[in-house]
Amino acid sequence: MKFLVIGGDAAGMSAASRAKRNMPDLAIRVLEQSEDVSYSACGMPYNIADRNRPIDDLVVRQAHVFREKQGIDLLTGHRAEMIDPAAKKVTGITTDGQAFDFPYDKLLIATGGSPIVPDISGTDLPGVMVLKSLADGRKIKNYIQNHTVKKAVIIGMGYIGLEMSEALRALSIDVTMVKPGPVLLPWMESRLSEVVKEELAQNSVDLHAGQQIERIEKKGEALAVVCADTTFEADMVLIAIGIRPNSAIANAAGIELGAAGAIAVDKNLATSNEHIYAAGDCADAYHVVTGQRTWLPLALRANRAGWAVADNVCDGHTELPGIAGTAVFKVFALEVARTGLTIPEAQKAGFTPAGVVISSRSRAHAHPGSETIWVHMIADKKSGKLLGTQMVGKDGVAHRINAIAVALHGQMTVADFSQADLAYAPPFSPVWDPLLTAANQLLKKM
Amino acid sequence: MKFLVIGGDAAGMSAASRAKRNMPDLAIRVLEQSEDVSYSACGMPYNIADRNRPIDDLVVRQAHVFREKQGIDLLTGHRAEMIDPAAKKVTGITTDGQAFDFPYDKLLIATGGSPIVPDISGTDLPGVMVLKSLADGRKIKNYIQNHTVKKAVIIGMGYIGLEMSEALRALSIDVTMVKPGPVLLPWMESRLSEVVKEELAQNSVDLHAGQQIERIEKKGEALAVVCADTTFEADMVLIAIGIRPNSAIANAAGIELGAAGAIAVDKNLATSNEHIYAAGDCADAYHVVTGQRTWLPLALRANRAGWAVADNVCDGHTELPGIAGTAVFKVFALEVARTGLTIPEAQKAGFTPAGVVISSRSRAHAHPGSETIWVHMIADKKSGKLLGTQMVGKDGVAHRINAIAVALHGQMTVADFSQADLAYAPPFSPVWDPLLTAANQLLKKM
Numbered sequence: 001m002k003f004l005v006i007g008g009d010a011a012g013m014s015a016a017s018r019a020k021r022n023m024p025d026l027a028i029r030v031l032e033q034s035e036d037v038s039y040s041a042c043g044m045p046y047n048i049a050d051r052n053r054p055i056d057d058l059v060v061r062q063a064h065v066f067r068e069k070q071g072i073d074l075l076t077g078h079r080a081e082m083i084d085p086a087a088k089k090v091t092g093i094t095t096d097g098q099a100f101d102f103p104y105d106k107l108l109i110a111t112g113g114s115p116i117v118p119d120i121s122g123t124d125l126p127g128v129m130v131l132k133s134l135a136d137g138r139k140i141k142n143y144i145q146n147h148t149v150k151k152a153v154i155i156g157m158g159y160i161g162l163e164m165s166e167a168l169r170a171l172s173i174d175v176t177m178v179k180p181g182p183v184l185l186p187w188m189e190s191r192l193s194e195v196v197k198e199e200l201a202q203n204s205v206d207l208h209a210g211q212q213i214e215r216i217e218k219k220g221e222a223l224a225v226v227c228a229d230t231t232f233e234a235d236m237v238l239i240a241i242g243i244r245p246n247s248a249i250a251n252a253a254g255i256e257l258g259a260a261g262a263i264a265v266d267k268n269l270a271t272s273n274e275h276i277y278a279a280g281d282c283a284d285a286y287h288v289v290t291g292q293r294t295w296l297p298l299a300l301r302a303n304r305a306g307w308a309v310a311d312n313v314c315d316g317h318t319e320l321p322g323i324a325g326t327a328v329f330k331v332f333a334l335e336v337a338r339t340g341l342t343i344p345e346a347q348k349a350g351f352t353p354a355g356v357v358i359s360s361r362s363r364a365h366a367h368p369g370s371e372t373i374w375v376h377m378i379a380d381k382k383s384g385k386l387l388g389t390q391m392v393g394k395d396g397v398a399h400r401i402n403a404i405a406v407a408l409h410g411q412m413t414v415a416d417f418s419q420a421d422l423a424y425a426p427p428f429s430p431v432w433d434p435l436l437t438a439a440n441q442l443l444k445k446m
Numbered sequence: 447m448k449f450l451v452i453g454g455d456a457a458g459m460s461a462a463s464r465a466k467r468n469m470p471d472l473a474i475r476v477l478e479q480s481e482d483v484s485y486s487a488c489g490m491p492y493n494i495a496d497r498n499r500p501i502d503d504l505v506v507r508q509a510h511v512f513r514e515k516q517g518i519d520l521l522t523g524h525r526a527e528m529i530d531p532a533a534k535k536v537t538g539i540t541t542d543g544q545a546f547d548f549p550y551d552k553l554l555i556a557t558g559g560s561p562i563v564p565d566i567s568g569t570d571l572p573g574v575m576v577l578k579s580l581a582d583g584r585k586i587k588n589y590i591q592n593h594t595v596k597k598a599v600i601i602g603m604g605y606i607g608l609e610m611s612e613a614l615r616a617l618s619i620d621v622t623m624v625k626p627g628p629v630l631l632p633w634m635e636s637r638l639s640e641v642v643k644e645e646l647a648q649n650s651v652d653l654h655a656g657q658q659i660e661r662i663e664k665k666g667e668a669l670a671v672v673c674a675d676t677t678f679e680a681d682m683v684l685i686a687i688g689i690r691p692n693s694a695i696a697n698a699a700g701i702e703l704g705a706a707g708a709i710a711v712d713k714n715l716a717t718s719n720e721h722i723y724a725a726g727d728c729a730d731a732y733h734v735v736t737g738q739r740t741w742l743p744l745a746l747r748a749n750r751a752g753w754a755v756a757d758n759v760c761d762g763h764t765e766l767p768g769i770a771g772t773a774v775f776k777v778f779a780l781e782v783a784r785t786g787l788t789i790p791e792a793q794k795a796g797f798t799p800a801g802v803v804i805s806s807r808s809r810a811h812a813h814p815g816s817e818t819i820w821v822h823m824i825a826d827k828k829s830g831k832l833l834g835t836q837m838v839g840k841d842g843v844a845h846r847i848n849a850i851a852v853a854l855h856g857q858m859t860v861a862d863f864s865q866a867d868l869a870y871a872p873p874f875s876p877v878w879d880p881l882l883t884a885a886n887q888l889l890k891k892m
Contacts, residue, residue: 010877040810040811040812040872042810042870042871042872042877043810043811043812043813043872046813046814046872046873047812053812057812058811058812060811288867298870299870299877300867300868300870300877300878300882301867303877303878304865320865321862321865322867323867324866324867325867326867326868326869327869327871328869328870328871328874329871330871330873330874335874337869339867339869364486364488364489365486365489365504365506366486366489366493366499366503366504367489367492368492396844396845398842398845398869398871398873398874398875399842399844399845399846399848399849399869399874399875400845400848401869402845402846402848402849402866402868402869402879402881403845403848403849403851403852404852405849405866405867405868405869406849406850406852406853406856406858406863406866407852407856408867409856409858409862409865409866409867410852410853410855410856410858410862412852412855412856416767416855416856417852419750419766419767419855420770420848420851420852420855421734421746421747421768421769421770421771421772421785421851421854421855422746422772422848422851423772423773423774423783423785423844423845423847423848423851424488424744424745424746424774425488425773425774425775425776425844426486426488426489426492427492427776427844428774428776428781428844428845429844429845431456431488431745431746431749432746432749433848435848436746
C-alpha cells in the first residue's frame, strides 16, 4: 500500500513516523515544498529573542534521519499542486522546476496554514516579514543581525504578535503594535485584557488599536506604516494578523471544506473522499463543548491528528473526540490561558451563558512569591455545564487551565467542578484554588 | 436554633462563618480549647524557615473578628469533654478550671487530629516537639530563637517532616531524618522516590530509614535519639510520624467510627446521630475512585466540609461527592504531587491496575528552564479507568496534578484522558505534556 503525505510539518511528519512504526513495510512518501521538516515552530519567538542561539536549534529531527533511520521517502523541495482523486495521484513541481506525479492508495493532506497578508501596498518591501515557517524565522533573525533594527512595528495583536513583542524588546528593539480592530484581544474578558495591556505598557510596548493601515512604504533607510491618521516609522515590520488554512488544493479536488474554510474532517480525520485524510492547520475539528466544527490551528491537535491518521491508514480505528480550544501564551511576565468558549461564542452555540470574573492570589496567605490571578469562568445557566475559562497572571496560570480543559472534555457542570479535590500547599495555591473560588462564585449566578 | 461547634480550626470556623452568612439569626457557639483560631497551619514550615517573620503572620482572622464582626460566640480556652446525645448537650472545662455545659440543636464535631507520639521515653524532654497547632509552631520557633540549635533530628519522613527538613536547612541547621520503616515515602513509586532522595542528599539532609528508635535522652546540653544500632545527637528533635483523628469524644458518645478510626460521615457530613455532623481531620470521606471510606486529613476537604455542614444545618442540602486523594508538597526545589490510588491501594480496592513510569521535559524542546518531570500513572486494565498519578519534578508539577484530579472526579478512562486538549506553549510544556506522554504509554499496557 502507498501512503502519500502532502506537507512535512507537525501533522505530516508525525503521521509518517507513526505509520512507519505501525507498519514497517508501508511505502510512505512525504512531499514538502520547503527544505525544513520537524521543527518547533512555536519556539521561534524565543529563539529570535536570543542572538546567540542559531535558528536550527529548533530542528527536532533532520530530514536525513527520516530518510535513513526511519525509511520514509521524504522529498523536500517538492511542491504538490494538484490532487486527482479519480486517478488517485498527486502532481506538482520541484524547487528546480521538475514536474512530478505520485500515486497513492491513501493520501494525507497536511498543508498547514499561511500567514494572512493584508491587501495593501508595500508588504513585499525588504524588512516586511511574517512568522510561520522556519524560513520566516531565519529571515527575521538574519534581518535583525544584518541591519540596525532599533524600532519595529508589529501589525496585529494576536499571540504571535505578542510573543514577538517580548522577543524584540529582549533585543532592545522599540516595539509599536498596530491593528485596525478596536480591541487588544477581542476574545478576552475586558478586565483580563486590561492586565495584559498594563504588562505591555510596563515593558514599553506601544499599542495602537483602531488604526486603519493604508500602506507600508520605504522612507529613507527605514520603513513607514502609513495609517489613516498617523504614520509609524520602523526598521522592520512584522505582519502577524493571523493565518488561513491551506485548503485550496483540497477544494480544487472537490473535497468539502468545513469551519473557516479549513478542510472538513470527521472524527477519524477522513475528508469527504474516503481515501483522503487531512490533519494539522489545514483541517478543522469538532469542539467538545459545542459538538460543532471549529478551526483552531494549534500544535497538539496537529500532532495528535497525524497519529490518528497513521493508525487509521494502518487498519486501526482511532477517533478523536475533538478539541476544547485550550491555548496558552506568555507575554513578558504574564501567563495568558484560555479553554472552551467565550460568552459570545457560547451564545452563538445556543447556550445561555453566565460568567464571573474573580481575582485571587496564586499562593497561600502570607506566602512569598504570591501573585494576582484573574479568572473568567463561564457556564450554561440551563444545564449547569461548564463552558469555558480564561486566566491571566504571573504565577501558575499555564498549568492551572488544564484542570478546566479536562472538565470540559468530561462535560462537567460547574457544580461538579467546584467539588474537585485540587492540590493545596502554601507554595502553590491558596486552600481554595483560584479556579475553585471562581466556580463557587459562578454557582451563585446559576 | 442553636448550632454548637466543637473545634475552632479550619472545618469549625468555616462552618460557623458560613452558617452565620446563611442565617444571620442563627445562634452559633464555637468551643475551642486553645487560644488560636483561623490560621494557616500548612504555612508553618515556611514561617519557621524565616527568622524575621512572626508566627502570627499565619493568623488569617483573629478571634475578636469572629466575635464582634461576625456575631459568633467563639469561646477559646474551652475544652469539650463529653457529648450527651440524649440530652443534646456538650460538657467540658475551661483553661482556668470552670466546668461548662452547652445545649445544641445541631452539633458539629470538628476536633481535628493530633500528632502521633511514639511510645518511647524522652518524648516529653525540652526540645522534643511536634508540629500540628499554631502553639506547636510557636514553640518550635521560640526554641530555635532561644537555644543554639545546630543540629536537628526529625523522626518520620512524611510531608511535614520533609517540609520541616527544608525549613531547618534554611536556618543552617544540620538535619538528620530517622524512621523505623525501610522506605522514604512508602506510597511513592520507587523511581520517583529516588528523585526525592537525591534532592534531600543534595541539600545535605541525612536519611536513616529502618532505624528502630528506642528512646530519646538528655545528653549534656543536647539530646540523643537512641536507636537499636546507633545514636543520633541533636539540639532539637521533631516528631513527625503522622496524625490520628481526634474521634474519642465521638466514640464515647456512641457515634460510629469509619476509616482509620475517624468519625464516619455520609456525603452530607452527618454522623450516625442525625443531629451531629463531623468535618475536618477528625472525620472520614468517600474516595471518588473507590467509592469507599477513606481518611486523608487535608485542608481543602476540611474547609469544604465545614461549608457543607453549614449549608445542611441551615436547611440546605449539600452533598460532597468525596475526595480524590490529591496532595502536593515542596521539598527544596522539588515539587511532589499525587492524586488517586497507588498500585497497592488499587489492588486492595479490587482493581487490576497497570502502571507506567515516564520521564519527560517540563518545557519544549530547547526551551530554557526546562526540567525533568517524572510521572507514574495508573489505570484499571478491566475498565480502562484512570486510577491515580504521582509526579516529581522541579517545574510545573503542582498544578499539573490537578488535571488528573479532575479526570478522577469525572471517572475518565486513560483513553479519554489521553485525548485531553491540554495547553501548549514552549515556556510551559512540550507539545505532548508529560501527562499525555504517560497516558499514551499507559494505553499500550491496557
